Amino acid sequence: MANVDTSKLRASNRQAGRKRWGTVFIFLLLFILGLFMALPIYLTLVMSVKPVEELFVFPPKLYAVRPTLDNFRDMFRVLHQNRVPFSRYVFNSVFVTAAVTVLQCVFSSMAAFVLAKCRFPGSKLINSVIVIALLYQSSVIYIMQYIVMAKLHMIDTYMALIFPAVASPMGLFLMRQSISTVPDSIIEAAKVDGAGLFRICWQVVMPNQKPALMTLIIFAFQGAWNIQTGSVVLKEQYKTLPTVVSQAAASGLARAGVAMAAAVFLLIPPVVIFMLAQRQVIETMAHSGIKE
Amino acid sequence: MAVDTKKSSKGGKGGLWREIKRNKACYGMIAPFMIFFIVFTVIPVLMSLPMGFTDFNMAQPPKFVGLSNYTTLFLSDKIFIRSIRVTIVFALLTGPVSYVLCFLLAWLINEMNPRLKTVFTLIFYAPSMANVYTVWKIIFSGDMNGYMNSILIDLGIISYPVQWLTDGRYVLGVTIVVQLWISLGAGFLALRAGFQNIDRSMYEAGAIEGIRTRWQELIYIVIPSMGPQLMFAAVMQIVSSFTAGTVAQNLVGFPSTDYKAHTIMTHAFDYGWQRFEMGYASAICMILFVAMFLCSRLIAKVLGRYTD
Numbered sequence: 001m002a003n004v005d006t007s008k009l010r011a012s013n014r015q016a017g018r019k020r021w022g023t024v025f026i027f028l029l030l031f032i033l034g035l036f037m038a039l040p041i042y043l044t045l046v047m048s049v050k051p052v053e054e055l056f057v058f059p060p061k062l063y064a065v066r067p068t069l070d071n072f073r074d075m076f077r078v079l080h081q082n083r084v085p086f087s088r089y090v091f092n093s094v095f096v097t098a099a100v101t102v103l104q105c106v107f108s109s110m111a112a113f114v115l116a117k118c119r120f121p122g123s124k125l126i127n128s129v130i131v132i133a134l135l136y137q138s139s140v141i142y143i144m145q146y147i148v149m150a151k152l153h154m155i156d157t158y159m160a161l162i163f164p165a166v167a168s169p170m171g172l173f174l175m176r177q178s179i180s181t182v183p184d185s186i187i188e189a190a191k192v193d194g195a196g197l198f199r200i201c202w203q204v205v206m207p208n209q210k211p212a213l214m215t216l217i218i219f220a221f222q223g224a225w226n227i228q229t230g231s232v233v234l235k236e237q238y239k240t241l242p243t244v245v246s247q248a249a250a251s252g253l254a255r256a257g258v259a260m261a262a263a264v265f266l267l268i269p270p271v272v273i274f275m276l277a278q279r280q281v282i283e284t285m286a287h288s289g290i291k292e
Numbered sequence: 293m294a295v296d297t298k299k300s301s302k303g304g305k306g307g308l309w310r311e312i313k314r315n316k317a318c319y320g321m322i323a324p325f326m327i328f329f330i331v332f333t334v335i336p337v338l339m340s341l342p343m344g345f346t347d348f349n350m351a352q353p354p355k356f357v358g359l360s361n362y363t364t365l366f367l368s369d370k371i372f373i374r375s376i377r378v379t380i381v382f383a384l385l386t387g388p389v390s391y392v393l394c395f396l397l398a399w400l401i402n403e404m405n406p407r408l409k410t411v412f413t414l415i416f417y418a419p420s421m422a423n424v425y426t427v428w429k430i431i432f433s434g435d436m437n438g439y440m441n442s443i444l445i446d447l448g449i450i451s452y453p454v455q456w457l458t459d460g461r462y463v464l465g466v467t468i469v470v471q472l473w474i475s476l477g478a479g480f481l482a483l484r485a486g487f488q489n490i491d492r493s494m495y496e497a498g499a500i501e502g503i504r505t506r507w508q509e510l511i512y513i514v515i516p517s518m519g520p521q522l523m524f525a526a527v528m529q530i531v532s533s534f535t536a537g538t539v540a541q542n543l544v545g546f547p548s549t550d551y552k553a554h555t556i557m558t559h560a561f562d563y564g565w566q567r568f569e570m571g572y573a574s575a576i577c578m579i580l581f582v583a584m585f586l587c588s589r590l591i592a593k594v595l596g597r598y599t600d
Binding site for chain 2: 022023027037041044049052059095114115131141147172178182201209211259274
C-alpha cells in the first residue's frame with residue numbers, strides 16, 4: 001500500500017503544472033466510455049442471478065427483482081451428472097493453465113531477450129518467421145497440428161493441451177518489442193562485468209520488464225484457461241472446465257440464464273489474475289526506470 | 293540495436309560456422325522456445341502451405357489440382373468476391389478505429405491515479421476476457437424483450453421491433469459494434485504496459501526542456517519511445533480485424549442474411565468445416581494471409597524507424 005502512496009505523491013508532483021480540469025475532463029470521458037463498455041458485462045452479471053421468469057419480460061429490467069443463484073445451481077447440477085467428478089475438471093484446468101503460463105513466460109522471455117538484443121546467424125530469419133506465424137491463420141493448421149501430435153503419440157494426454165500453447169508467437173513478439181527498448185549500453189556493461197547471457201536476461205533485463213512480463217502472464221493465463229480440449233482430447237478425464245461448462249450451457253436462448261452463469265463462472269479466474277498482475281504493472285511505474 | 297555486430301558472417305562456410313559457434317549461448321537461450329515453436333507451429337504451417345493447391349476432403353489423401361482452387365475463387369465464386377468486400381469494409385471500419393482507441397484510451401488511463409488506472413484498464417479489457425455473445429444476442433434480440441428494441445420503442449424512435457440480427461440492413465453494423473466493443477484486447481494491454489515502462493526521468497527531463505501540456509508530452513516523449521509497442525498493437529489489430537468471423541457467426545448466425553456479414557474467414561470456415569473442402573479453404577486462407585502480410589509491411593513502413 002505504501003507503494004501506491006509514493007507513486008501518487010510523485011504523480012502529483014509531475015502534474016503540479018497541469019490544469020486540474022484537464023484531469024477531471026479525462027476522468028469523465030473515461031467514465032462515460034467505461035459505462036458503455038461495462039454495460040454488457042453488467043447485464044451478464046445481472047442475468048446470471050435472474051430467475052427464469054424474469055429473463056424475458058417486457059420491458060427488460062436492468063436489475064434482478066428477486067436475485068437467485070438457481071442458474072449457478074443448475075449449471076453445477078448438470079456438471080455433476082458427468083461420469084468424471086467435477087474436481088477432476090478443476091484440477092485439469094488448473095494444471096494445464098499453470099503449466100502453460102509458467103513455461104510460456106520463461107521460454108518466451110529468454111528467447112525474446114536474445115532475439116531483441118543479439119545478432120547471430122539466423123536471428124533475422126527467426127524474427128520474421130515469428131511475425132509471419134502470428135499473421136498466418138489457416139483452418140487447416142489444426143489438422144496439421146493434430147497429425148503432428150498423433151505422430152508423437154500425444155493425443156489424449158495433457159501434453160496435447162499444454163505443448164502447442166507453450167511457444168506462442170504473440171507472447172514472444174510482445175516481449176521482444178518491449179525488450180528492444182532496453183538500452184544496449186546496460187547489456188554491454190553487464191557483459192564487461194563477465195555476466196553470461198542467462199544472467200543478463202534474468203538479473204539485468206527482466207527485472208525492468210515487469211509491465212511486459214505481467215501483460216504476458218495475463219495473455220498466457222487467459223489463453224490457457226480458455227483452452228478448449230476440442231479434438232485433441234477425447235477422453236472425458238482430460239477435459240478442461242471451459243469445455244464442460246460450455247457443454248452444460250449450450251442450448252441457445254432457452255438456457256440463457258445458465259449460459260450467463262457459466263460466462264460469469266469462467267470469467268472469475270482470469271479477472272483475479274488480471275487484477276493481481278495489473279497491480280504489479282502499475283506499481284512498477286512508482287519505482288523503476290531504466291537507468292543508463 | 294544489436295549487440296553483436298563486430299563481425300559479419302562473410303568469411304565463407306568456415307566463417308559462418310565460427311559465427312554459429314561463437315554465438316552458441318544465444319542458440320541455447322532460444323532453444324526451449326524454438327523446439328516447441330518448430331514442432332507445433334512451424335511444421336504444421338509448412339504442412340498446410342501446399343494444401344491450397346490440392347483437393348483435400350480429409351477422408352482421402354490430398355490430390356494435386358494446380359491453381360484451380362484459386363481460379364475458381366476469383367472467377368466463379370461470387371460469394372467469395374462478396375466476402376472480400378465485406379472483409380475490407382469490416383477491416384477498414386474496425387481496424388483503424390480500434391487502433392486509435394487502444395492508443396488514446398491507454399494514454400488517457402495513464403493520466404489517472406494508480407487505483408483508477410487498474411479499474412479503468414479492467415473495465416476496458418474485460419470484454420476481451422468474457423464470452424458474452426449471449427448477452428449481445430439478448431441486447432439486439434429481434435422481439436420487444438431485446439434491450440435495444442425496448443429502449444428505442446420507449447423513446448418513440450421506432451414503433452415496431454427491429455430484427456437487428458437477421459435484417460440484412462443491420463447485420464454488418466451490429467457485428468461491427470460488437471467487434472469494436474471486444475477490440476480493446478492484446479494491443480491495448482501492450483500499450484498500457486508500454487506507457488508504464490516509460491522512464492520517469494524522461495518526463496522530468498521533458499519538463500525542464502519546456503514541455504508543458506499533456507499533448508506535447510505525448511508527441512515528444514511518449515510516441516517516440518513506444519514504437520515497438522505501437523507495432524505490436526498494429527499487428528494484433530490487423531489480425532483481429534482481418535480474421536474476424538467468430539463474432540458474426542456467433543451473433544448474426546451462419547450464414548448471415550444475404551451474406552451481409554460474410555467475411556473471408558467465415559467463407560473459409562464454410563468450406564473447411566461445413567463442406568470439408570479443406571484444399572479450397574486453405575486457398576482462401578492463403579489469400580487472406582497475403583493480404584495481412586502486405587498490410588503489416590505497409591504499417592511497418594509507416595512506423596518506420598520504430599521497428600527494427
